[in-house]
Amino acid sequence: MGLGVLNTREQNVPGTVNVYEQEGQVKENVVGLKKHGDIILVPQPSDDPNDPLNWPLWKRDLTLFILCLISLIASTLSPLLAANTITLSLWFELPFTETALLTGYHLLGVGVAGFIFVASARVWGKRHLYLLGTLIIIVSSAWGGGSGKNYTSILWARIFQGVGLAPFEALVNASVGDLYFVHERGLRMAASNMSLFGGAFFTPILVGKITATLGWQWTFYLVAIFAAALFPFIFFFVPETAYRRADYLNTDVQRDAGVGVNHTHSGLQNGNSASSEAAQFELDKERLPTNATSAPPPKATFAQTLYPFNGRKTDENFFKLLLRPFPLFAHPAILWACLIQGTLIGWTVMIGVVLAAIFLAPPLFFDPVATGYMYTGPFIGAVLGFILAGLLSDWSTKVMIRRNGGIFEPEFRIVLVIPQLIFGCVGLYGFGYAASHVQPGGYFLPDFFFALEVMGMVLGAVASGLYIVDAHREIAVEAFTCLLIFKNIFSFALTWSAYDWLTHSKIYTIFVAIGSVQVGICLLSIPMYIFGKWNRDLMRRYDILKILHLW
Numbered sequence: 001m002g003l004g005v006l007n008t009r010e011q012n013v014p015g016t017v018n019v020y021e022q023e024g025q026v027k028e029n030v031v032g033l034k035k036h037g038d039i040i041l042v043p044q045p046s047d048d049p050n051d052p053l054n055w056p057l058w059k060r061d062l063t064l065f066i067l068c069l070i071s072l073i074a075s076t077l078s079p080l081l082a083a084n085t086i087t088l089s090l091w092f093e094l095p096f097t098e099t100a101l102l103t104g105y106h107l108l109g110v111g112v113a114g115f116i117f118v119a120s121a122r123v124w125g126k127r128h129l130y131l132l133g134t135l136i137i138i139v140s141s142a143w144g145g146g147s148g149k150n151y152t153s154i155l156w157a158r159i160f161q162g163v164g165l166a167p168f169e170a171l172v173n174a175s176v177g178d179l180y181f182v183h184e185r186g187l188r189m190a191a192s193n194m195s196l197f198g199g200a201f202f203t204p205i206l207v208g209k210i211t212a213t214l215g216w217q218w219t220f221y222l223v224a225i226f227a228a229a230l231f232p233f234i235f236f237f238v239p240e241t242a243y244r245r246a247d248y249l250n251t252d253v254q255r256d257a258g259v260g261v262n263h264t265h266s267g268l269q270n271g272n273s274a275s276s277e278a279a280q281f282e283l284d285k286e287r288l289p290t291n292a293t294s295a296p297p298p299k300a301t302f303a304q305t306l307y308p309f310n311g312r313k314t315d316e317n318f319f320k321l322l323l324r325p326f327p328l329f330a331h332p333a334i335l336w337a338c339l340i341q342g343t344l345i346g347w348t349v350m351i352g353v354v355l356a357a358i359f360l361a362p363p364l365f366f367d368p369v370a371t372g373y374m375y376t377g378p379f380i381g382a383v384l385g386f387i388l389a390g391l392l393s394d395w396s397t398k399v400m401i402r403r404n405g406g407i408f409e410p411e412f413r414i415v416l417v418i419p420q421l422i423f424g425c426v427g428l429y430g431f432g433y434a435a436s437h438v439q440p441g442g443y444f445l446p447d448f449f450f451a452l453e454v455m456g457m458v459l460g461a462v463a464s465g466l467y468i469v470d471a472h473r474e475i476a477v478e479a480f481t482c483l484l485i486f487k488n489i490f491s492f493a494l495t496w497s498a499y500d501w502l503t504h505s506k507i508y509t510i511f512v513a514i515g516s517v518q519v520g521i522c523l524l525s526i527p528m529y530i531f532g533k534w535n536r537d538l539m540r541r542y543d544i545l546k547i548l549h550l551w
Contacts, residue, residue, distance in 0.1 A: 002404045002407060002409055003400055003403060003404050003412070004529060004530060005409045005411045005412075005529065005530065005532065005533050006530055006531060006533060006534055007533065008533055008534055008537040010537050013533055013536050013537045013540070014471070014472070014474070014536050014540055015409070015410040015471040015472070015473075015533075015536050016407065016408070016409055016410075016533065016536075017040070017042045017182065017408050018406055018407055018408075019039060019040055019042060019182065019183060019401050019406060019407070019408045036181075036183075039181075041053075041181050042181055042182040042183075042408075043245065043249055043473075044248075044249040044250075045249070046243075046246065046249055046296070048296040048297060049296065049298075049299040050297065050300050051243050051245070052178055052179050052241050053179070053181065053243075055179075060179045060180065061188075062237060063175075063179065063237065063238050063241065064175070064176065064179060064188055064191070064192065066230070066237055066238050067130070067168075067172050067175060067192070067234075067238060068191055068192055068194075068195035069195070069230055069233075070134060070230050070234060071172050071192065071195040071196050071199075072195045072196075072198070073137070073223060073227050073230060074133070074137060074164065074165045074168045074169075074199075074227075075165070075168070075197065075198070075200045075203075076199050076200065076202075076203040076223060077106065077137070077162070077164070077165050077223065078103065078106060078107065078110075078162075079103075079200045079201070079203045079204050079207075079352070079375075080103075080161075080207060080219055080220070080223070081099070081102055081103055081207075082103075082203070082204040082207065082352050082355070082371075082372075082375070083204040083207045083208035083211065083368045083369075083371045083372035084207060084208075084211055084368055085099050085100055086099075086360055087211060087368050088102070092149060094151065096499055097500070098151075100353065100499060101155075101496065102154065102155060102158050103349075103495055104491075104492045104495035105158060105159050105492070106158040106159060106162040107162060107488040107489075107491045107495070108159070108162065108488065108489065108492045109158070109159040109162025109163050109166075110162040110165050110166045110169060110484065110488045111162075111166075111484060111488035111489050111492070113162065113163040113166035114166040114169065114170045114481050114484040114485060114488075115322065115325050115326075115481050115484075117129050117133075117167050117170060117171070118171070118321075118325065118477050118480075119318055119319075119322040119324070120318075121167075121171055121174075121477055122313065122314055122316070122477060122478075123312055123313060123314060123316070123318055123321065124309050124312065124313065125240045125241075125310065126167070126174070126175060126241055126242050127238065127239065127240040127241070127308055127309075127310075129167040129171060130168070130234055131231075131235065131308055133163075133164045133165070133166065133167035133168060134164070134227055134231050134234055135231070136160060136161075136163055137161065137164035137165070137223065137224070137227045138224050138227045138228050138231070139160070139224075140157050140161045140163075140164055141161060141220045141221070141223040141227065142220070142221065142224040143156075143157040143160070144157035144158060144161065144220040145217040145218065145220030145221040145224070146217070157220075162488075166484070168196065169196060169484050170477070170480050170481055170484045171477065171480070172192050172196065173189065173192055173196075173465045173469065173476075173480055174469070174476050174477045174480055175192075176188050176189050176192055177469040177476050178241040178242055178243065179241055182408060182470060183394070183398075185466065185470070186390065186393035186394030186397065186466065187393070187394055189393070189462055189465050189466050189469070190386045190387075190389045190390035190393060190462050191386070193386060193389075193458060193461045193462050193465060194383070194386035194458070196461075197386075197457070197458055197461060198379065198382045198383060198458075200382075201375050201378040201381075201382045201454060202375070202379045204371070204372045204375040205372050205373060205375050205376055205379060206372070207219050207368075208367075208368040208369040208370070208371055208372020208373065209369055209372060210222070211368050211369075212367075212368060212369050236306065242313045244311075244312075244313050244314070250473075250474070316551075320549075320550050321550075323550060324475075324478050324545060324550045325478045325479075325481040325482050325485065327544050327545065327548055328475065328478055328479060328482050328544065329482055329486075330544060331472075331539060332528070332535050332539075333467070333471060333472060333532065333535055333536070333539075334468070334479045334482050334483075336464075336524055336525070336528045337464035337465075337467060337468050337479065337482075337483055338482055338483055338486040339521045339524065340417060340420070340460045340463065340464045340521065340522070340524075341460050341461050341464040341483055341487060342483060342486040342487035342490050343490070343517070343518060343521055344424055344453070344456060344457040344460055344518065345457060345461075345487045345491060346487065346490045346491045346493075346494050347428060347453065347457075347514050347518065348378075348453065348457055349491045349495060349498070350494050350510075350514065351431060351450055351453065353494075353495070353498040353502065354431075354435055354502065354507065355371055355374050355375075358502065358507065359371060359374070359435075359438070359443075359446075363438060363440045370443075374443065374446070374447055374450070376447065377447035377450050377451035377454075378450050378451055378453075378454040381450070381451030381452060381453070381454035381455040381458075382454050382455070382457075384451075384455055385423070385454060385455035385456070385457070385459050386458050386462070389416060389458060389459050389462040389463075390462075392416060392419070393463075393466060396412065396415055396416075397412045397413065400412040400415075409532075409533060410466075410467055410470035410471035411467075411471075411528070411533065413463055413466040413467045413470060414463060414525050414529045415463075415529075416459050416462060416463035416466075417459070417463050417525040419455075419456070420456045420457075420459040420460040420463065421456070421519065421522040421523075422456070423452045423453070423455040423456040423459065424452070424453055424455070424456020424457060424459070424460065424518060425456065425515050425518050425519050425522065426449070426452055427449045427450065427451070427452030427453025427454070427455070427456055428449075428453055428511055428514055428515035428518060429449075429511065429515040430445070430448075430449030430452065431446055431449035431450055431453060431511060432507055432508045432509075432510065432511020432512055432514070432515065433449075433508055434446040434448075434449055435507050435508075436506060436507040437508075464483070465480075468480065468483075471532065471536055472536070472539075475545070
């Protein structure tokens with residue numbers, strides 16, 4: 001039992017890897033494996049100069065930086081109307097719920113488009129979708145700003161904004177897995193999540209003021225302008241990150257017994273098997289066809305990296321890939337990740353409804369500008385949450401690896417749920433109390449607890465994202481699709497009914513119920529941590545996708 005993670009009878013379990021070469025460890029154990037200092041590289045890079053893992057770190061970081069920038073712009077789309085809901089209700093002369101559904105249908109558009117784009121990413125890579133998504137954001141944002149008083153027009157513009165956002169919500173975190181080794185991912189995953197979520201809380205701060213000075217239409221136009229400014233950088237400096245890697249190099253992935261290599265605790269405890277791991281690595285390499293181990297291809301020219309496509313990434317059927325995410329909702333780890341990440345995002349939407357509807361009434365009488373400023377706390381909470389996640393994720397994992405004899409278990413990432421439980425649930429309970437006991441000028445406490453809730457949300461997003469990439473990297477794209485579908489449909493359902501729910505029940509009662517549900521969800525991380533390795537082994541032996549002939 002490695003630090004509370006139950007071992008299995010199988011030595012080779014997907015995700016379990018030997019990260020450090022320890023003193024006294026049998027040297028044959030790592031012969032043939034590439035290392036950085038005493039860190040064994042996971043996954044193993046190929047000899048192909050076009051393999052993203054072989055790119056210099058500055059190039060990988062530049063690629064991720066640009067993706068983070070466009071993700072930051074794209075993430076402004078979901079909360080674009082958070083401070084403007086009442087303004088638009090008056091503009092279109094429609095009930096509050098109808099205006100709130102401009103956000104709800106947008107989220108539905110993200111969820112529906114996501115699973116289509118993910119199948120395309122599996123077959124043809126991610127670059128064409130980043131380009132397409134940016135173009136859709138530009139066009140749909142200009143369309144939304146020019147909708148006038150046509151509610152149907154702005155509704156469809158919002159839906160297409162969701163379609164444009166989908167590639168970034170679904171694929172950027174998966175690109176972190178493409179670009180970096182296990183020991184490099186923690187801080188980068190925090191940065192990508194910061195871009196996807198941080199912009200969502202900074203946007204309303206600006207939107208209220210922009211609406212008051214320039215008009216709500218310019219909130220759409222400015223998104224189009226900034227996205228258009230970033231498009232050339234995406235075109236020229238974001239090459240394809242997906243790479244068709246030989247199975248034997250994926251030392252953290254193993255869908256079939258005896259294929260690939262995983263350096264497990266069992267292997268270290270058994271002296272006879274210590275040298276067998278490197279032997280298995282070489283054996284898997286020898287099993288490849290002759291042409292697979294021939295001289296690597298030449299490095300692609302800069303002009304070639306500009307193509308939206310650079311070949312198929314799999315020979316699998318597109319329509320099978322289209323259906324693949326849906327049965328994964330029955331996968332315990334993915335269901336856990338959906339709940340850990342998706343529910344707190346949904347409760348954040350609920351809090352947004354409270355700010356937009358309840359705080360406009362006595363005793364605060366908020367206007368759109370003041371409502372927008374209420375997102376200052378959540379933005380600070382998001383930044384602090386991602387700083388904390390970035391500091392804790394890699395540091396805690398490295399400490400646990402060394403205490404576990406150099407063996408990395410993906411379950412070590414789940415410890416981030418502890419601060420999520422503390423900050424997120426205190427934030428929910430506290431916001432419910434503060435929002436139901438508001439006094440004139442008493443906006444600080446609700447904003448403070450909103451910030452804590454957002455800190456918990458982002459910690460959960462980083463924890464679930466890292467766990468999926470590290471434990472189930474071979475299905476990471478489909479897993480992130482499940483997360484995208486769950487959180488957006490769940491949030492859509494809340495926008496549909498949240499206002500009526502709030503007007504028929506006490507705010508405090510609602511948030512006590514919500515907070516208690518979230519405590520229960522966070523506590524599911526205990527069995528996930530303990531039995532996560534068993535689950536990984538079980539899912540390898542009884543693969544849902546293989547049983548349904550979708551792999």
